[in-house]
Amino acid sequence: xxxxxxxxxxxxxxxxxxxxxxxxxxxxxxxxxxxxxxxxxxxxxxxxxxxxxxxxxxxxxxxxxxxxxxxxxxxxxxxxxxxxxxxxxxxxxxxxxxxxxxxxxxxxxxxxxxxx
Amino acid sequence: xxxxxxxxxxxxxxxxxxxxxxxxxxxxxxxxxxxxxxxxxxxxxxxxxxxxxxxxxxxxxxxxxxxxxxxxxxxxxxxxxxxxxxxxxxxxxxxxxxxxxxxxxxxxxxx
Numbered sequence: 001x002x003x004x005x006x007x008x009x010x011x012x013x014x015x016x017x018x019x020x021x022x023x024x025x026x027x028x029x030x031x032x033x034x035x036x037x038x039x040x041x042x043x044x045x046x047x048x049x050x051x052x053x054x055x056x057x058x059x060x061x062x063x064x065x066x067x068x069x070x071x072x073x074x075x076x077x078x079x080x081x082x083x084x085x086x087x088x089x090x091x092x093x094x095x096x097x098x099x100x101x102x103x104x105x106x107x108x109x110x111x112x113x114x115x116x
Numbered sequence: 117x118x119x120x121x122x123x124x125x126x127x128x129x130x131x132x133x134x135x136x137x138x139x140x141x142x143x144x145x146x147x148x149x150x151x152x153x154x155x156x157x158x159x160x161x162x163x164x165x166x167x168x169x170x171x172x173x174x175x176x177x178x179x180x181x182x183x184x185x186x187x188x189x190x191x192x193x194x195x196x197x198x199x200x201x202x203x204x205x206x207x208x209x210x211x212x213x214x215x216x217x218x219x220x221x222x223x224x225x226x227x
Binding site: 004033035040041042043044045048056091093102103104105106107108109110 | 148150157158159160161162165201203207209214215216217218219220
């Protein structure tokens, strides 16, 4: 597709369950970002990939959160033992990365996670 | 990364010019200033970016004074569809580039 695609758009789960959120970046973009946005707040940085490797995971709140990007394209954000406080919109963004950086990130529409 | 401060909310009317000012007193030499717009249930969308002086594109202008400690996003003749949250961010465009969002400015455009 032309833009960043995120699935599912909505996910409702129960406390303690495991969740996976998927991001398909714009083709050719080497940089990929995950953000989390709570109601009424700005997006909060979680992790940044350059290619297959996590260049900066300083925003991951704890070890229940993990993200992978095994082939340098699609990324999966994994949340173990979900808690009600994990409820938020999880946004993915991509950019050309490296020398192609213009400072513009292209965001998907997000995956809304609700933990009951 | 430089912290930014911007008004929590602003009100305007259709057809008016809106100026949203952001302060970033600790901006670093290699930092750029970027503005994003976000509508409900959508991801943020890039509006404009600049380093110094003035930048203009088809949707907005960005004014940056010489000391770069603040910047002003100018939206000419706003319409109802400009109602959104506007974020001001600063960061260096290098290999570790990432954006740190604040709480943004909620702009409400009234008829």
